[in-house]
Amino acid sequence: MADDEKAATEEAPKKGKKKLIMIIAIAVVLLGGGAGGYIMLKPSSATAEKEPEPGVVVPLDAITINLADGHYLKLKLSLQATAAAAEAPDGSKALDIAIDLYSNREMAELMSNAERERLKAELKEKIEKAYTVEKEKEIMDVYFTSFVIQ
The missing domain is CATH 1.20.5 (Single alpha-helices involved in coiled-coils or other helix-helix interfaces)
Structure with a gap:
């Protein structure tokens, strides 16, 4: 056992x-x-956040913006619309935003590439927000076609 x-x-x-x-x-x-x-x-x-399809590029008229100390900025923009935009966007909102952003800035501030790029990114963000309709972006980029400081 x-x-x-x-x-x-x-x-x-x-x-x-x-x-x-x-x-x-x-x-x-x-x-x-x-x-x-x-x-x-x-x-x-x-796939979660896909970039919109590009549409037409809309050139805007040049504007002159008063800077500090008697200087001025001559700025010409173009707006890159998305394909979802029903029609070519009216640039008046974009020009108003640009005037508001750049008015009374110091000339030396705008001469710096880093600061100019920072302000351009801020301008693009504000313009995209202004041209968003029902969560559909109508503007996907902003281009400077002329940027003259005197």
Whole structure:
């Protein structure tokens, strides 16, 4: 009888180890499959916010803006409309925003490339916001076609 008890006690740990290995293997397969499915089915960031299709470029008339200390800026803009825009945008809002942004600035401030680029980005943001209708952007970019300081 001692031999039977000894054989039974040796088989019990083997069966317990096999069950544990099986449970771990199943958990790994399920977790791996779940992670793989999530990665394959999640929306990519590129499709979440897609850039609008470009439309017509609308050149605006040149304007003269008074700067500080008797200087002035002659500015000419073009607006890049989106294809979603129903018609070519009227530039009066964009020119008004530009006048408001650049008026009474120091000439030295506008001579700096970094500051000029920062102000252009701010101008673009304000114009895009002004020309957004029902969450549909009508303007996607702003171009300086003339920027003369005197």
